[in-house]
Amino acid sequence: MSSNILFSFLGNEDITEKLAIKLNASVGQVLFRKFPDGESYVRILSDIKDKNVVLICTLHQPNDKFISLYFFSKTAKSLGVKTVCLVAPYLSYMRQDKIFHPGEGVTSKYFGELVSEFFDGIVTIDPHLHRVRSLSSVYSIPNMVLHAAQEISKWIELNVSDPVLIGPDEESKNWVSLVAKNANAPFIILNKTRYGDRKVKIELPDLEMYNDKTPVLVDDIISTARTMIEVVENLKDTKMKAAIVIGIHAIFAGNAYQKLIDSGVGSIVTCNTIPHPTNEINISDELGKGIQQLLQKLN
Numbered sequence: 571m572s573s574n575i576l577f578s579f580l581g582n583e584d585i586t587e588k589l590a591i592k593l594n595a596s597v598g599q600v601l602f603r604k605f606p607d608g609e610s611y612v613r614i615l616s617d618i619k620d621k622n623v624v625l626i627c628t629l630h631q632p633n634d635k636f637i638s639l640y641f642f643s644k645t646a647k648s649l650g651v652k653t654v655c656l657v658a659p660y661l662s663y664m665r666q667d668k669i670f671h672p673g674e675g676v677t678s679k680y681f682g683e684l685v686s687e688f689f690d691g692i693v694t695i696d697p698h699l700h701r702v703r704s705l706s707s708v709y710s711i712p713n714m715v716l717h718a719a720q721e722i723s724k725w726i727e728l729n730v731s732d733p734v735l736i737g738p739d740e741e742s743k744n745w746v747s748l749v750a751k752n753a754n755a756p757f758i759i760l761n762k763t764r765y766g767d768r769k770v771k772i773e774l775p776d777l778e779m780y781n782d783k784t785p786v787l788v789d790d791i792i793s794t795a796r797t798m799i800e801v802v803e804n805l806k807d808t809k810m811k812a813a814i815v816i817g818i819h820a821i822f823a824g825n826a827y828q829k830l831i832d833s834g835v836g837s838i839v840t841c842n843t844i845p846h847p848t849n850e851i852n853i854s855d856e857l858g859k860g861i862q863q864l865l866q867k868l869n
């Protein structure tokens with residue numbers, strides 16, 4: 571019997587099933603629920619003694635989940651596991667990676683320190699690493715950082731004729747340039763100024779030479795969607811076709827998804843790091859490889 575066992579946090583069942591097949595591992599039984607007063611309850615029902623336990627929990631809206639992750643890990647350790655790791659296809663709190671205003675803290679680091687205290691390893695897809703280059707500067711536990719770029723390039727090659735890739739800001743350059751290279755497409759990177767959580771300004775350069783191409787916007791996170799909406803609206807002043815928007819992590823805070831649809835976008839596509847109706851790009855192959863490598867490192 572395999573010594574690796576996967577567990578799904580609520581809402582992560584689909585990707586957990588895909589990973590279990592790839593890793594030839596079983597999916598364990600666990601009960602996550604709330605007491606009537608709102609306190610969290612965790613009960614692990616499968617036998618996990620001496621096993622490598624992997625909890626799959628993507629971390630959008632992380633505050634609600636955090637205490638359950640802690641209880642799960644501590645409970646698993648009390649039951650004699652070999653290792654207990656977290657797979658967070660989307661890793662939260664990575665964007666506050668510097669002090670932007672006096673009185674703030676570098677909360678990406680604080681969150682990383684907390685998680686590193688009770689998990690033995692972590693696997694994630696394209697965490698927001700911009701000013702901080704390596705996840706190891708934020709997490710002190712063994713980690714695997716995987717990338718969606720290859721799968722995104724494949725999707726573009728299969729579905730878009732004559733694309734030009736557009737990165738909305740300097741921070742997107744890393745993945746946009748890689749996606750463009752793999753998809754044999756040209757790319758441009760725009761300049762974005764952020765004035766607040768929901769206010770950004772992006773100006774387009776002269777795009778006349780791309781008039782006959784399909785603009786494909788690529789970014790890591792779509793949260794309020796203001797970044798994407800600003801580019802889509804500016805593109806309407808050009809002669810280019812309606813834009814295709816690709817996000818790795820489909821957070822879509824509040825009514826952001828509807829607002830992006832209403833902006834006149836051609837189509838919206840995301841990776842399945844966060845469950846959403848736009849999940850057309852499956853990154854479970856990458857994730858599976860990463861989990862395997864992490865478990866090899868730990869054992």
Ligand code: R5P
Nearest residue numbers: 741791792793794795796797
């Ligand atoms: C920021 O640098 C990120 O790469 C994304 O551009 C940003 O998080 C998108 O946020 P929103 O959808 O709220 O504009």
